[in-house]
Amino acid sequence: MVRHPDPPMTGRATVLRRLTRWCLAPLPAPPVTLRRGPLRPGVFRSRLRSTRLTGQLGVALGVAFAICFATGLLSHLIQHPPGWFWWPARPVGLYRFTQGLHVATGLASIPLLGAKLWSVYPRLFSWPPVRSIAHAAERASLGLLVAAALFLLVSGVLNISRWYAPMPFFFTAGHYWVAWLAVGGLLVHIGVHLPAVRAALVRPVGEPRQDGLNRRTLLGGVAAASGLVTLTTVGQTIRPLTGLAVLAPRHPDVGPQGLPVNRTAAGAGVRAAALDPAYRLRVTGEGRSVSLDLAALNRLPQYTAELPIACVEGWSATGTWTGVRLGDLVALVGADPRRSSAWVESLQVDGAYRACTVPPEHVGDPLTLVALRLGGEPLHLDHGYPARLIAPNRPGVLQTKWLSRITVAGTG
Ligand SMILES: Nc1nc2c(c(=O)[nH]1)N[C@H]1C(S)=C(S)[C@@H](COP(=O)(O)O)O[C@H]1N2
Numbered sequence: 074m075v076r077h078p079d080p081p082m083t084g085r086a087t088v089l090r091r092l093t094r095w096c097l098a099p100l101p102a103p104p105v106t107l108r109r110g111p112l113r114p115g116v117f118r119s120r121l122r123s124t125r126l127t128g129q130l131g132v133a134l135g136v137a138f139a140i141c142f143a144t145g146l147l148s149h150l151i152q153h154p155p156g157w158f159w160w161p162a163r164p165v166g167l168y169r170f171t172q173g174l175h176v177a178t179g180l181a182s183i184p185l186l187g188a189k190l191w192s193v194y195p196r197l198f199s200w201p202p203v204r205s206i207a208h209a210a211e212r213a214s215l216g217l218l219v220a221a222a223l224f225l226l227v228s229g230v231l232n233i234s235r236w237y238a239p240m241p242f243f244f245t246a247g248h249y250w251v252a253w254l255a256v257g258g259l260l261v262h263i264g265v266h267l268p269a270v271r272a273a274l275v276r277p278v279g280e281p282r283q284d285g286l287n288r289r290t291l292l293g294g295v296a297a298a299s300g301l302v303t304l305t306t307v308g309q310t311i312r313p314l315t316g317l318a319v320l321a322p323r324h325p326d327v328g329p330q331g332l333p334v335n336r337t338a339a340g341a342g343v344r345a346a347a348l349d350p351a352y353r354l355r356v357t358g359e360g361r362s363v364s365l366d367l368a369a370l371n372r373l374p375q376y377t378a379e380l381p382i383a384c385v386e387g388w389s390a391t392g393t394w395t396g397v398r399l400g401d402l403v404a405l406v407g408a409d410p411r412r413s414s415a416w417v418e419s420l421q422v423d424g425a426y427r428a429c430t431v432p433p434e435h436v437g438d439p440l441t442l443v444a445l446r447l448g449g450e451p452l453h454l455d456h457g458y459p460a461r462l463i464a465p466n467r468p469g470v471l472q473t474k475w476l477s478r479i480t481v482a483g484t485g
Pocket residue numbers: 332333334335336341382383384385419420421424426427428455456457469470471472473474475
């Protein structure tokens with residue numbers, strides 16, 4: 074009898090089955106003489122640790138990370154908008170809220186992550202260290218998740234403290250890409266552990282009370298720590314809590330004209346150009362161009378708006394800004410503000426925040442100003458004298474100071 078070869082599907086299925094079996098096959102146990110120190114049996118005795126505790130901390134941490142990731146991704150999209158993305162100019166303080174939430178949930182995650190790692194770290198020393206290839210892969214992905222989560226929290230804290238020396242990479246790019254690694258690792262982690270966590274979260278009937286009480290005390294302590302971190306930092310964006318913000322690196326009312334300064338004129342190397350009597354703001358449209366000195370800017374209709382500076386670093390503060398509507402300048406060169414975007418450049422020659430694009434929603438918004446005054450006085454040199462951009466619902470990095478040129482482009 075002639076034997077036919079297996080049809081291709083069956084062949085592939087066999088390979089898959091073999092691969093799965095190979096991945097799950099128990100590996101030979103390492104020699105018992107290696108079982109020393111924390112690898113000895115019964116070293117970790119705390120009765121506080123349980124799947125239930127780990128699960129509850131995991132749920133809290135998962136929620137905090139999800140909010141942190143969503144708000145961080147939003148901030149990234151606003152700063153680097155792909156074609157499909159759209160961000161409105163109203164409500165005025167929406168970005169202030171989402172970015173405040175990003176930094177607050179990140180900070181509140183620190184005690185949660187600490188407690189969660191404490192609750193599971195004995196598993197690092199489980200015996201045998203790897204049971205199978207699949208087990209090794211799961212441990213590796215968990216290692217990646219823990220490393221990514223620690224990286225995000227540490228780099229985030231360094232960023233809001235404006236301490237860049239320990240970060241030999243561009244903060245925003247590193248923070249952004251590692252967030253994707255963390256999300257991938259988190260999804261794998263949730264997929265692997267969901268059944269066990271779900272079972273442990275449904276309290277088994279007749280669970281001894283005293284254990285539950287201890288666990289609750291611990292959870293209460295962790296919640297209190299997270300709450301305390303939030304309470305002592307969130308005042309950098311919520312004005313009535315400013316007095317409590319002892320851990321916040323920035324205070325929203327400390328700085329020239331009662332407002333913090335992110336980068337000074339000296340730091341940006343623009344002092345001379347900003348103070349030069351020959352200063353002009355050049356507005357260029359398709360085929361038309363105007364050049365305005367400070368007196369000419371002051372002669373245009375002036376408007377006042379209460380708008381926050383909402384820094385990506387989590388601090389924010391409201392100012393009373395007065396100046397010319399960006400839409401009026403765009404109209405001066407014959408363009409329709411509601412159908413134009415503007416490329417706004419600073420006197421600053423280099424640096425990541427020397428220029429930005431203002432999309433039509435913001436160009437056409439009556440609150441988007443080329444501000445000449447703050448709190449009724451001419452802008453302080455460090456707040457962008459002679460003229461700066463201030464627009465509703467935008468990250469601080471997009472509120473360009475020391476404007477030199479506005480290039481208008483129609484959007485059809
Ligand atoms: N030209 C220029 N504009 C800039 C910056 C900068 O570095 N260069 N920093 C931005 C950032 S990150 C913030 S938060 C705001 C802060 O404005 P303020 O210093 O007036 O508070 O300015 C923005 N405008």
